[in-house]
Amino acid sequence: MDFYILTLFPEMVMNGLSASITGRAMEKGAISVGAIDIRDYSHDKHHHVDDGPYGGGAGLVMQPGPVVEAYEALSERLGKRPRLIYMTPQGRVFDQKLAEELSMETELVFLCGHYEGIDERALELVCTDQVSIGDYVLTGGELPAMVMIDCIARLVPGVLHNEGSAEEESFQDNLLEYPQYTRPEVFRGMEVPPILLSGHHQKIHEWRRQQSIIRTLERRPDLLEKAQLTKKEQAFLEELREKSLPYQPDRPQGYLATDHADQQHGGGTDGIDAERGSEIPDGDGAQLQEPF
Secondary structure, eight states, rough: EEEEEESSSHHHHHHHHEEEEHHHHHHSSOOOOEEEEEEGGOOOOOOOOEEEOOTTSSEEEEEEHHHHHHHHHHHHHHTTTEEEEEEEEEEEEEOHHHHHHTOOOSSEEEEEOOTTTHHHHHHHHHOOOOEEEEOOOOSSHHHHHHHHHHHHTTTTTTTTSSEEEGSTTTBBHHHHHHOOSSSSSSEEEEEOOOGGGSSOOOHHHHHHHHHHHHHHHHHHHGGGOOOOOHHHHHHHHHHHHSSSSSOOSOOOTOOOOTTTTTTTTTTTTTOOOSOOOSOOOOSSOOOTTTOO
């Protein structure tokens, strides 16, 4: 799969994506990432790509010419007009379902705005999708584009060392991921749940599904509306809901439901958010000031 990023800061996106899983995927050819400097398509001798807004107002607006010409030059090189995603808080909220849809494309182009946004005429000419990763303000669209590429790339065959990883992470089946454990068996008096040491794969699978349901109910109950549950799992969920106190799994004394809230950050799945689902923004993008 080929990713192209139209940006004013190509070194920023390439440095970020050249590390970790996406970097290894690029090295072995599972994906390719190319950054296209929008300034290269400016006809101004100083390579300006922005100007003051018509009608007055604070800040600057990116001019339509360099943006459109950068995309058209890429399209001519590819022999097609690929899908172009503009990162903006006004767009559709990015989620796992959209990631799965976009992973079916052979090429994707990400357009990163800055300042007060991009001249609307450019967007009308080249933009096919407007997408947001959270309701907050960022300096530009580069970080949101990197977030999306990281998420989408994980779904491309050959990117993950363990192809099953992407199928068992948070937001698959609209459930958060179950808690994970590794050596040592006992850490500061806290033991690994005995079921994980049993070697009984079916029981382990059932335990993990239950933990996913518990965790989702505790942290992202909104996801359960569309969760794909068996009749047995649905009955388990209803039993949890009937209890007056939050269900506590079979953990050693001293465990709290939030003990592993941060475990996915810095290890595990490289996921954007496996446990702190409530912080996965339901919106985003290149969040600057409107309309960017």
